Amino acid sequence: MINNVASGVQVFNTCTPGEKPLTANSATSIIEANANRRYAAFINNSNVEITLSFTEAAKAALNKGIVLKPGGSYEINSNNLYVGAVSAISKIAAKLSFVECIE
Numbered sequence: 001m002i003n004n005v006a007s008g009v010q011v012f013n014t015c016t017p018g019e020k021p022l023t024a025n026s027a028t029s030i031i032e033a034n035a036n037r038r039y040a041a042f043i044n045n046s047n048v049e050i051t052l053s054f055t056e057a058a059k060a061a062l063n064k065g066i067v068l069k070p071g072g073s074y075e076i077n078s079n080n081l082y083v084g085a086v087s088a089i090s091k092i093a094a095k096l097s098f099v100e101c102i103e
Contacts, residue, residue, distance in 0.1 A: 046094035
């Protein structure tokens with residue numbers, strides 16, 4: 001669940017939304033490493049589980065990361081800031097929506 005409870009007001013210069021289709025059993029790069037990232041959110045709009053992997057697609061694997069149930073979400077914010085690459089993989093074709101914000 002996306003939980004926007006953070007101390008202080010977050011201000012971003014640019015937020016880029018997107019949606020990535022996932023092919024069954026094939027990892028896909030969602031966002032590249034970005035030292036300027038300050039926020040990102042990932043939403044599983046599919047009816048299957050999607051695994052988020054905090055690495056390049058070549059190293060991603062099913063159930064080796066954060067598993068998003070159908071309708072589930074995960075966010076990167078000032079409390080858990082991660083600026084590396086994020087990939088995703090699913091057993092069945094799916095779609096993952098996301099937004100990334102930079103300073």
